[in-house]
Amino acid sequence: MSRKRFEAAAATAAASLGLTRTKALATLLSQGRSPAYILGRLQTPAALEAVSELLASMTEDGVPSAETAAYLRGYAAAWTRRREDTEARAVWSGPSTPGTPGRSTAQVLTEVVGAxxxxxxxxxxxxRSYAPLTAALSEAVARGVTVDxxxxxxxxxxxxxSGSxxxxxxxxxPGLRLWHWPTGQRPTPGSRLHAKLAVADDRILFLSSANLTAAGAERNIEAGVLLNGGPMPGRMxxxxxxxxxxxxxxRWPGA
Known part of the structure; x- marks a missing residue:
């Protein structure tokens, strides 16, 4: 029997939830919880649509809760095995030397989005608007990637x-979801959202000093590290x- 809708929905939900919450969803399903209870407990705005689609596909394709739980645990087990191996590479932008890492910030940034x-x-x-990044993000949204x-x-x-x-x-x-850190949620006046990173599918993590600007990607001296696999991408x-x-x-005001 074909269960294409269910299989696609399970893959999307697991990717949206990440390892920890995929396990939590599997536990709720194995307990026989109702869809309303599950959605209320997860309370994960970025994944509610994907989990709702999974629950609907279970009904349409006739997949029992226990089987769905086992299916999701299979995803979690595969992620755990994959995370055991980590490949780390240095990333550098600016003046080069003979020992400079061969991958630039601009190159790695668009590759992570593309992956x-x-x-x-x-x-x-x-x-600031940066054409290669805008194009890569637009293509990601177009192929169905949830982009936050x-x-x-x-x-x-x-x-x-300053500026805009x-x-x-x-x-x-269109379709990209924008978030911010409300000032009312900050512990003290003067706290800044100063992190710079990108995570693709909980398996690739790019940590960098570079902002998402043309200057950060191409002109400044910037340093970073690219992690492929291991636990850190998923944890972040x-x-x-x-x-x-x-x-x-x-969510961004007005979004």
Whole structure:
């Protein structure tokens, strides 16, 4: 029997939830919980649509809850095995020397976006329209990737950023979801959203000093590390999802 809708929905839900919450969903399903109870317990805004589609596909394709739970645990086990091996590479932009790592910030940034098949999350302090990145993000959304960008606001920067809102750099990408750190959620005045990173499918993590700008990608001296596999990409993505769930990170005003 063909179960294409279910199989596709399970893959999307697992990718949206990440390892920890995929296991939690499997547990709720194995307990025979109702769809309303499951959606209420997960409270993961970035994944509610994907989980709702999975629950609907179970009914349409006649897949029992226990079987779905086992299916999801299979995904989790595969991720765990894959995470045991980590490949780390240095990334550098700026003046080179004979020992300079061969991969530039601009190259790696677009490659990470291009590698995402299910979910991409990126965090940046400053952002300005940068054509190669805009094209890569647009293509990711078009192929069905859930793209979340967390960016600082002019208000949050407290006068340290000028010009248009950093979030405006992504305004021409339909379907991209924009997030920020509300000032009311910050522990003290003057706290900044200063992280710069990108995670693709909980398996590739790019940590960098570079903002999502042309200057950060091509002109400045910037350094970073690219991790492929291992536990860190998933843990970082899980952390961001939890901040979203708790409301520490909120959707961009008007989004």
């Amino acid at each position: 995402a098949q299910h979910r991409l999350v990126a965090v940046t302090y400053s952002a 960008i967390v960016v600082e606001t002019l208000k949050g920067a407290g006068g340290l950023l 809102e950093p979030g405006d750099a992504f305004s021409r990408i 993505a899980d952390h961001i999802r939890e901040l979203q769930r708790r409301g520490v990170l909120a």
